[in-house]
Amino acid sequence: MVAHGRQCKIEGSQATARQTAELLRSVISQQRVPYTNQAGALIDAVKAVGEQLIAANPVELAVGNIVRRVLHIIREEDLSLTTAAIGELNLSAVSDDENDDDRDGNTTLSAAAVAAAARSTLRPPSLQTLLEDTPVSAAVPQTSSSGAADKSSRSRKLKHDVIEAVNELIQDIVTCHEQIAEQAVEHIHQNEVILTLGSSRTVSEFLFAAKEKKRSFRVFVAEGAPRYQGHLLAKELVARGLQTTLITDSAVFAMISRVNMVIVGAHAVMANGGVIAPVGMNLVALAAQKHAVPFVVLAGSHKLCPLYPHNPEVLLNELRSPSELLDFGEFSDCMDFGSGSGSPLLHVVNPAFDYVPPKLVSLFITDAGGHNPSYMYRLIADYYSADDLVVQRRAIAGN
């Protein structure tokens, strides 16, 4: 899988996300769980694999997202188990607290853990989590080490639960298109004119869903050079009987004045509400803003990235081969890098992604409903725990 990731063999963030989740599931199931601190062991194992995966292709943010999601799941499961266990403990402590002094000390100890667990299961605002970073993480090993009596059953239960949860995650990733598409009828009305760029499975499912609900509308597809996936999308849309017009990317500004809504897919959604999207998207977003056309981004929850972007145009980008733009044979005389007469006169720039700042986005539609760009940070806090975020980042820096 790491090798695959390194060679960028997996296309599309959804496929990547699903495969990452499946890989981590196998990692978890193969991981031999020690009797103490099972959650910690699982987290370490997942982290180790995750770091490798992320390092293999740092631009594919979905990998990191899924690793963090799995880590979060482990923590959550562990916490809920602990709270359940502590609840039992508390009950037993209440029933026979006069008999056992040893138990007494344990309850007082775990009272704090219960409080912390309660707090983190309630999912406090992320800032608070960040501030109380240390107590929570301290609570995890503490609670997991407590209650030695039912350790063996719990360890099995934890692993089982985690795998269950990861399965759910995989299921979520697989079905995210349907969940997003379900909302289509709420956003597309009769005779609407929609513009999209390139091709995204989420977008095509979204449009199909609206079409199936007997809405008839018109779609402008910008072809999305240099990958020209718009051609593919146009073909699919036409096959479903939608009125489709394929335009060149340069005609986006000319046509946007006749468009009611722009619906696009994304590569990743950052915590500030910014979008990493196929190249050309910023152009569309700017044009849409100029003409006050709503710019709607569809993104499955696996695309939500808990990182805040810094200089994303450069740091979260990937430069593809110039051969997509220029024929090497045609321009070989100009591109003589090898013959070395100083610096070459000709450079070709072919970036893969564009960054759309949050102020250009009108709405995000995820499988959890529609959200404002300003709300994304909060949505992300639902899916990730704050300490993973920090640890993971440090790990990347270490690599």
Added chain:
Amino acid sequence: MDSRRSSRAVIDPKVRQVGFFTSAPLPPDRTQSDPPDPIRSPPLADASSPGNSLSPVMIPPPRHPSDSLLRLPHSPSDAFPPPSPTTTTTSLGDFSDDVTAASSPPPAAARVRGRGSSVKQQGAASSFPGGGFEVPPSVKAPSSVPASGLTTVSVVKLPPGISVEVQSDRALNSKPLKEKTSKAERRAIQEAQRAAKAAAKAEGIKTPAVTALANAKSAKSTKPSPQRNDSAVVVAASEKKGGDRSVEKDRKKDVPHPRMQYDDKSRVQKLKKRSVVKPTEARNRVELFRHLPQYEHGTQLPVLQSKFFQLDTLHPAVYKVGLQYLSGDICGGNARCIAMLQAFQEAIRDYSTPPAKTLSRDLTAKISSYVSFLIDCRPLSVSMGNAIRFLKSQIAKIPISLSESEAKATLHSDIERFINEKIILADRVIVKHAVTKIRDGDVLLTYGSSSAVEMILQHAHELGKQFRVVIVDSRPKHEGKLLLRRLVRKGLSCTYTHINAISYIMHEVTRVFLGASSVLSNGTVYSRVGTACVAMVAYGFHIPVLVCCEAYKFHERVQLDSICSNELGDPDSISKVPGREDINHLDGWDKSENLQLLNLIYDATPSDYVSLIITDYGMIPPTSVPVIVREYGRGQLWI
């Protein structure tokens, strides 16, 4: 003096409407706010030697290219016969009052020199609307002669000798009037100097001195043209006696005709009957663009080729150009325009008037038929439209007395002059202006391939400026590749990218140079599709956008979007990606009726995105485009 000043204030707004004086470079004292010096000041003399300083914000005088670089057959002053000294005094007294009253602007504007130049081009009545009519009586009081309402500034155009005489007259006769008339005098002197200069260059056909003052007065509304001969002037002058009203009518005629709308069935039928090419309608027409011709591409060429021998009405040169348009061998506004004009030149050379027909009428019809053929091949660009308008007005102006060979020679030289003056020289001037905007270390972005921008870049490179060029290109034409090749050959350092990556590359860019197919009267830049995107992103990054466009491409039409008027290219070129055989999803796209491919050729860039338009008249903001169209369009292009 005081009373005059107060009355001036009343008139001020009217004078301000006259507004934009596209004339001489600013004399250094222009910015002074004190009232104009009553005595002729030395800088006046400078004003008549325009164009030697290239001030970036000012528009050089309209005559400048023609004055300095082209021969003028006649001096403008020749059109005005010198009035007899006896009548001059009164007439001048009367008009000069009007002039001082009507044209004495607020102090700041008062010093605009060389207004005469715009007057020369435009006719006084048009540049001073109603100036002579509404002068309050108090102003006129000092001169005992009742003011004639029709008298306006252009009467000042007097040959040198007379103006001097007038001055002396005034000095002797009316001491109190002297201050008031000083401006008129100044203008007269300036005119005289200019006229003298022009006369020195002129080939020296001197007008016989006709003494009628009435003649001089009636001539005021004519637009003295360098190339018009004397008889034509007289005819035109008597025709245009209506003064302001005729100009008003002219202006109404200025409103561009509505374009051909291709969703109008009856007109399309009519057009089809006439047309030679007989294109087949495209099958999957884009609903939004029904008003534009959408024909099956690639079908016309063989049909035309087979028809070559049936098209006996068509001149082979025109036919050849039409084919070149059709196949796309000639593209770009300037190239197309030059090719068309040269074809017309040849056609005119081989033309002979059929018996019992007049040359001007028959030739106009001939040209019209050529033009409709060319439209069949490819819709006209604005530049071509303007050139055709010019040519037709030239033909219409040929006096009947002229023999056929002379007329043909005149037209030939007119076309030659148009090409030289409006395209080649204009480009040179644009390059001269634009190079001043390139500094060392700049990263210049250009989109597509504009001939003007290419010249600018090459010239700046030849000047040894250190800069880098970013060429942004787009499908389906990939015109940027050709530009890239040419620039790399010349040794310029280039970066090549496609339009989607514009947001990525814009970070490092410091200036954006764009070409234009046309600049419309509301400041909209009508250009190759994608230009608007580039300008928009540059605007978002706060990078100046400089549009380079020759003034002959300006048009008084207005447009807000890219839909109402555009041109559609071959949709097949979208479905195929050259060099990428893996992208073949849309082979046989025309079988499904739900799919349309839209290949727009142009788009309209809103004027907010444009920082500067560089034309042969200087560097102007987009808001000044209507001024150029108004002040220079009629005066220069189609006299």
